[in-house]
Amino acid sequence: MKLSQKQTTFQNEVLTRFDLFKSLFLTLPFQTVKHTGTLLPFFTTHCENGVNNHLPPEEIIDSFFNQYEQFVQEEDRIDLLFRIVQYVERQVVLFDAIEDSSFAHVSGTDDVRGLHSLFQLSNNNPQLKKQIINKLKDFSVRLVLTAHPTQFYPGPVLGIINDLIEAMKINDIPNIYLLLQQLGKTPFINKEKPTPVDEAISLAWYLENVFYSVASEIQSKIDDELEVPTEDVKQLVELGFWPGGDRDGNPNVSAESTRKVATLLRTILFRCYYRDFRIVKRRITFKGVEKYLDILQNLFYENSFNPIEHPDDETGIILENLNAVKDVLNKYHNGLFVEIVEDLIRKVNTFGCYFTTLDIRQDSSVLRETFSYLIENNQKETSFNLDKLSKSEEEKQAEIKFNELNLNYADDADALIQDTVDVIKLLKTIQKSGSERAAQRFIISNCQQASDILELMQLFLWNGWKKDSLTIDFVPLFETVDDLSRAADVMRSLYTNKHYKAHIKKRGNKQTIMLGFSDSTKDGGYLMANWSIYKAKIELTAIAREYKVDLVFFDGRGGPPARGGGKTQRFYASMGKEIENKHIQLTIQGQTISSQYGSLDTAQYNIEQLLYAGIISDLEQKEGDTLTSSQKSVIDKMAHESHAKFLSLRKNPLFLNYLETLSPLKSLSNINISSRPVKRNSDRELRLEDLRAISFVTSWSQLKQNIPGFYGVGSALKWAEENNLWSSVTNLYETSGMFNTLIDNCMMSMTKSNFNITEYMKNDEKFGEFWKMLFTEYETTKKYVLKLSNSKVLMENYPIERASILAREKIVLPLLIIQHYAIRALQSRQLSEETKASYTKLISRTIYGVVNAGRNLA
Template sequence: MLHEEKKEKFRQLVENKFQIYNSLFMSLPYDKMSNIGMLLPFLYEESRLGYEAGKSPEEIVDEFFNKHTELKTEEQKTELLFKIIQYIERQVVLYDSIEDAAFPQLHSESDAGTVLQLHERALQEHQLEATRKKLKDFAIKVVFTAHPTQFYPNSVQRILHDLRTAILNDSVTEIDMLLQQLGKTPFVNKEKPTPLDEAMSIIFYLRYVYYDTIGELYKKIKNTFGTQNFTPAPDLIQMGFWPGGDRDGNPFVTAEITQQVAHELHISILKSYYAHLKKLRRRLSFRGVSEVLEHLSDDLYDAIFKQEKVISTEDILNKIKEAQTILTEQHNGLFKNLLEDFSDRVKIFGTHFATLDIRQDSRVHQEVIDEIVAKKSGMNSETITIEEKLNWLLKTDLILDPNDFEGITKDTLQNVYNVKSMQQKNGERGLNRYIISNSESIKDVLNVFALFRLCGYREEEINMDIVPLFETMEGLDRAQNVMKELYEMPVYKKHLAHRKDIQTIMLGFSDGTKDGGYLKANWEIYETKEQLTKVSDDHHIKVVFFDGRGGPPARGGGKTHDFYASQGKTIANHQIELTVQGQTITSVFGNKDQAKYNFEQLLTAGIENDVFKNAKKDLTENERNLIEELAELSYKKYSDLKAHPRFVPYLQEMSTLEYYGKTNIGSRPTKRGAGNELKFEDLRAIPFVGSWSQLKQNVPGFFGFGHALQELKNQSRFEEVKNLYKGSDFFKTLVLNSMMSMNKSYFPLTSYMKKNEKFGEFWTILSDEYNLSKQLMLELTGFKELMEEEPLSRMSVKIRERIVLPLLSIQQYALIKIQKEEGNRAAYEKLVMRSLFGNINASRNSA
């Protein structure tokens, strides 16, 4: 479809439908909300025209009250603002549902990056065998995290699910009923969700979206590329799971919670098999076959409801095999394909559904180890060196009892003890990685290895990959030397041999960007991957990279297919692994059509990278030097901003940062470390990036980029950068992702801040860099507007920004009242928090 055709189709399927169904809102019997639909357009117009005229949010909201309402008291006014927020929240859900429903008609099976398109290309370029060969040495893994970047409670998510179906069927009556339900369903959790609640929320997607999606996609790949001699591996598409296992900065994730979540994952996949089998048995009603399947059904039922009954993947597969034999020998293999599909699902999901990861911060492990050494080693904890500590840990035969300790040490040891029983129930595929965030030295990895030994595991029983997560600039700089040292240590070398000489290494884009700025973080990670690929190859280790990429570009997100397709041959490409969370789960993997399409995009990106030649993937020496120069210039500019005395105070006083922790959306605190003083390094990446996003400033997604481009322009070298943009897919992807961040920025919203005595100068620094970056990126790309090459995303962003503009005005209005210490502070704080929800949910297409 050409750009114009696609735009027209989007207009019909999304924009027009939204106008039609949005009009239903106006007549809904909402409590005290009957006239909101009429008032909202006025607030939108006041906002749009007001910001163009340089007015402040306070002036805009006051004018709205004066011109369009009779309200006099502060209480009446804030009540109306709350109702408007509730109304807009529901508009966002409606828009999400309409856009989701249009997805299959806006994307086709033969789009770039789909399995069919990959097959077509492989056929034309005589690369079918090479593609099959790559499929043998490749997998994608999407790891679902509980990071709170999306605010729909489960009840609302289910309405969204049903609303999408009703819109697909154009059922006005049902849509009307669901909108009424939406009007009366609370959008706010009364209390913070527990880690178990977060896990159950994502398990809902596993059962009702991914069980079928991944099963059907595997079948499609098998039918497209399979031959008599080649069947794609069932672990080609994998899922990972962090809720309940990720204790980094989350005191509510305990050893008991991890066990509970492992149990829920186990039970959920058995329930999916049980439901699938029920459908199968309606077709496979033949003598012999039906009896075997009935036994299997009984076994699954007992394993779900009678806890003492344990069923393994092998048990299920053996029963299916038995049924397949009878079917082939006695019933002409009728419906054989249905049984084969079921068998494939069991091979894909095992008895674990998704692999539960354990994650903890290296500094917490160090505290635990220090306590153990002080209590049990007999050495003087005041004078002992790190080397002596490690030496004792790796040589001692001591086996600890968790009950000899308290608090975090007891819980950490208990969790390590529990690994064995969780692996017995869910299979080793169900839990096999221990991730260490903030890794900066070999002790961070060896501490975890030592914890297993201290819990009585013999070396050959440690069936766990120990995964360092390098995320700060310092950590990334040290990564190569850390891994080299580990690969050469006899004790770790032996452990890797036991793990088939495969080492997974995680790299954190979110904290990297927070620490080093957008361009520097992305380039640093690219270079680190190259160095780690080389050092791993030199030691005959197969390295797998796991990317901590978030939704928006400021957290490493953006166009995922383009990002992975642009990695050159200097970076190991055995597996694509990345984290997804919050609004990225609902917007990119939220229903079967989208999930299937986006899993395909990931899969084909990695395969294309190896199979098809493309000079734009591999950087020349000159291109590397130029990116390096731009990254350093941008890093210097971003570092100066971070060092500005107003940086943290600006976020604290002028943004929504302080309110993230007060919303009941995630179980995890918004900052690491205790104490009241807010330090930059303790800021978690999500509230950090989210606060810039709420201000519509998106600083981590562009800041420093424009400055770097200007410096080269001043040296009359802009032509070099243009050639780099044309010649390097990697650099082009960085530019386009940064443009996406800028397209969702809107500085007129906060231009009132330039008059602020304390922060005026700081705001101007941000605004100037935005204008410079935008101007130079348009010049670099030859675009007339940001995101020119992506008309659908651009249109979607435009509509969403229109929906939430009144919400942004309300939020800023409330922040101004709080700063001025005017009126009812509690009511204004509540307004700020409530407007967080709709703003974040409306930004879902940031990935």
């Protein structure tokens, strides 16, 4: 088969270079590394052969060790397995660095659409250029960084990866060799669970080293190419931040950690400014600017290294002095070095004194409990009828007075109630030091009714806020299939509530609604989750337009397709006329951050893709992007077929037991990757509704079965064919960007699956039939998605991404065999406590490498 130019480039730039650089590992001055590296190829081949022959993991590993006399004792075998895990972890890092360093050559994906394409279109079409400029006046992309644990590189390793990328771009072999030595000695795990502040510090690395420069660079390209007056364009690239603010199900987040993170973000930003300012001061040594530079020097230095407890927002003072310097340069010094001043002005306009908006998130049940508590303890002041809390939604809404009071809690109040009250009060302080943009959104998870929003609004008015100056946006989060179906009714109730209507009018008549993919996939399966969100967007858009509300959708997307990830920009490029798409907002986390935004090149590329998708989807609608009623009917019927199939799986009595027994689900709670517990209500027996979507998806991915990414899709497609709807489905795939992307992302999940690894389970007395049921649906889905896409192999239309996934899967296969071997050893053998502890630790370590390797296209 003849390779395309891009495939050849990928082969040469990534796969061949990886083989070459791998050999450097064997020359590192560490004896154990060399010994492990020598054995690893034999171990990998042994694993591959064993999997192809459907052998259980203990048979694969025992037969390997039986070839070597030095590995008779169990402790010697465990020691080598640990060393193999550590070695493979570093091979994953090496592959990451090589792939990222080659990004400019390979150009990411086959459907490159960035600012360059946008400029070409505008230059050839003056009318379109005018439309683009008008669109830019009220358009933005907001990337919200979350601490959800879907990638486990600690800060020092991220730094090494970044340095390796730069060294590999220029083939600096001596430096690469030194960095590989550093990598060999740098721990990959945290000794203790990170706190929310630790997570913020880790993610701040990306803010400081990537987003600070890229956001300014993109704004500069827009300004220069389209000649848009700076004052006419709002901030195009916005950043949001969840560590320290997201307390939903995380008892470790407190008002104090929120305060510390807000302070941290401000301090890091001023250090970025100070570094840039030193360049300005070194170059601008002319008369007339001294007093302005002195003011700026003091401002930047003090805020960087001597921050006070309650600072003010000093954005205005900074811009006033920078613009004064700019004016002097233009007026008296021929504009010499004015571009470096303009760059700093652009950054200050973008980030102010806050760097990134710190979102607050809490579950509606906690907010309801806080509301009830304050009423019960302040009945006379609130004059609220407690009986109506348990009555109809209409009565509850009518009872809320929106009165302004200063209430508080008693010392014995529940910790979550105390935190809710404290963080509401703290938000005023954060806004004072960083402007309203520093923290202006409160997200209500599990939002089920309009009163969830109205009660929170009342909580603010009971804790020092005034109606006329309530600079907070209340953001409902709809995530389960049922919540999504009710979302339109909830918003209609809010838009018709006179108090809420008055509030959003003061907020520019703008309403942000968050829609979550993760729990909806866990709740209803892949197809139903995506369709439920799409339908909800259509309904919510129609209602917002009816009430003349400027609607912003905020998508809670995880890394893999099972959590809403995949080729995200293609979703936004194909929303159609029925869905509001003026602003793009989405969460990015874990491997999404490192793979798509981990370097300057990849971050700029992916942000530009989103900008292009949002702008063009509005200006150049494709005919198939707005679905017809008959197309909607076809997808709806398939979604219900898929949902029924997925529910039958969920209701199977072996469902959770299978996951707990065969996957490392239990081990996720023992590894120090996140401040957030693996499941809600961690003190009781596991229930699916308590299990976090990340843990759910991660466990299936460790099994290499990826059930949340495809299960039910094959049955739905088969049903469509059997009911004479295949031509309609084919038409959808060919014309609807949304449906096409949905199927293509499903194929990505399946490409990352490998049922051969667990095929030994098909004859298991307890789980054999259950395994066969999963595999049958995989085979059915594979058959029909290949038929639909007219392909011979999965992801045939994305050969580079497919090659990358397959290369990574080969790297981590030894980790998967070791992991399953250790799980089965703990369950089936009598072991000493010391050996049990070793196997438990071994399972935890394998999880890191498998997750880190699964970054492809997030």
